[in-house]
Amino acid sequence: MKKVSVIIPLYNEKDSLPLLYEELGQALESYTSDYELIFVDDGSTDGSFQVLRDFQTRDARIRVVRLRRNFGKSAALSAGFRLADGAVIVTIDADLQDRPSEIPKLFRKLEEGFDLVSGWKKPRRDPLRKRIPSLIFNRVTALLTGVPLHDINCGFKIYRREVIEEIKVYGEMYRYIPVLASYRGFVVGEVPVEHGPRRFGKSKFGATRFIGGFFDLMTVIMLTRYNKKPLHVFGVLGASLFMSGLVIEAYLSIGWFFQRWIGDRPLFILGVLLLVVGVQFISFGLIGEMIAYSTRRDEDYSVRETVESDLRSAAEIRVPLVRR
Ligand code: UDP
Ligand code: MG
Numbered sequence: 001m002k003k004v005s006v007i008i009p010l011y012n013e014k015d016s017l018p019l020l021y022e023e024l025g026q027a028l029e030s031y032t033s034d035y036e037l038i039f040v041d042d043g044s045t046d047g048s049f050q051v052l053r054d055f056q057t058r059d060a061r062i063r064v065v066r067l068r069r070n071f072g073k074s075a076a077l078s079a080g081f082r083l084a085d086g087a088v089i090v091t092i093d094a095d096l097q098d099r100p101s102e103i104p105k106l107f108r109k110l111e112e113g114f115d116l117v118s119g120w121k122k123p124r125r126d127p128l129r130k131r132i133p134s135l136i137f138n139r140v141t142a143l144l145t146g147v148p149l150h151d152i153n154c155g156f157k158i159y160r161r162e163v164i165e166e167i168k169v170y171g172e173m174y175r176y177i178p179v180l181a182s183y184r185g186f187v188v189g190e191v192p193v194e195h196g197p198r199r200f201g202k203s204k205f206g207a208t209r210f211i212g213g214f215f216d217l218m219t220v221i222m223l224t225r226y227n228k229k230p231l232h233v234f235g236v237l238g239a240s241l242f243m244s245g246l247v248i249e250a251y252l253s254i255g256w257f258f259q260r261w262i263g264d265r266p267l268f269i270l271g272v273l274l275l276v277v278g279v280q281f282i283s284f285g286l287i288g289e290m291i292a293y294s295t296r297r298d299e300d301y302s303v304r305e306t307v308e309s310d311l312r313s314a315a316e317i318r319v320p321l322v323r324r
Pocket of ligand 1: 009010011095097157
C-alpha cells in the first residue's frame with residue numbers, strides 16, 4: 001500500500017496541468033516519496049488527457065483514469081477513490097486555486113488525531129455572487145447537521161483510508177462526506193488554506209449549484225439522523241396534524257349538537273385536510289420503517305479497533321470439555 005494517494009478530478013484544465021504536476025511533486029517530496037497521483041479526466045475535450053498521458057510515460061507514480069464522458073466532479077472523485085491505494089488520501093482541484101504547497105498543512109492537522117480534515121478557503125478568491133450563496137449554504141448546513149465547518153464544499157481535503165472505505169458517495173453527495181463521516185464517529189476538522197484566483201480556463205460551476213445542494217442536505221439529514229427510525233420523523237409530524245384535525249372536528253361536532261350547520265364552514269375543510277394528511281404522514285413513516293428494515297446493512301455502526309489476544313486462534317488452548 002502506498003502511503004499517500006492524491007486524487008485530482010479535472011475537466012478541461014489543460015493549461016493548469018504542467019504547473020500543477022510540478023507543484024504537487026514538490027509539496028509531496030518534502031513529506032514522502034511513497035505517493036501516487038491519480039488524475040481523473042472527467043471527459044475533457046481540450047486535450048487534457050494527452051497532456052496527462054505524456055506525464056505518465058515519464059513518471060510511474062502517475063495514474064490516469066479517463067471517464068468516457070463528462071460525468072461531473074462527484075463521479076470523478078468516486079472513480080479516484082476506487083483506485084486509490086494510499087493509507088491517506090488527498091483530494092485537490094486541478095485549477096491551481098488550491099495550492100499544492102498547503103498539503104503539508106493538511107497532513108499536520110491529520111496527525112493531530114483527525115480522520116478527515118477539510119480545507120477552509122480563507123480568504124476566498126471567487127466572485128461575490130458565488131461567495132454569498134456559499135456562506136449561507138455553509139451556515140445552514142452547519143446549523144442543521146451539527147458539523148461546524150466553514151467551507152464544507154471545499155475540494156481540498158485529506159482523509160484516512162477508513163473514511164473512504166466506509167462512506168458511499170453518489171450524486172452530488174461528496175459535499176457531505178464530512179457530515180456522513182462525523183455521523184459514523186470519525187473525527188472531522190478543518191484548517192484554513194490559501195486560495196488563489198483561477199489562472200487558466202474557466203469555472204465549471206455557477207451559483208445554481210447550491211439549489212440542488214439543499215435537497216441533498218435534506219437527504220443527508222434523513223440518512224444520518226433518522227436513518228433507522230423514519231417513523232420518528234413522519235410519525236410525530238403526522239400525529240400532530242391528525243390530532244389538530246381531530247380537535248377541530250370535535251369542536252365543530254359539539255356546535256352541531258346545538259343546531260349549528262357545519263357543512264359550509266372553512267374550518268371544517270381544514271379539519272378534514274389535517275386528518276387526511278396526518279394519516280398519510282404516519283403511513284409514509286411505516287413504509288419507511290419497512291424499507292429501513294429490509295435494507296438494513298450489518299454495518300450500521302463503525303468499529304474503531306478490536307483488541308484481543310493472538311493466542312485465541314491457536315488450536316491448543318481449546319477449552320477442555322468437562323465430564324462429570
Ligand atoms: N471538475 C470536474 N468535472 C466537472 C466539473 C469540474 O472534474 O464536471 C473539476 C474541475 O476541473 C476542477 C474542480 O472540479 O478541478 C473544481 O471545479 P471548478 O474550479 O470549476 O469549481 P470552482 O472552483 O469554480 O468552484
Ligand atoms: Mg476552481
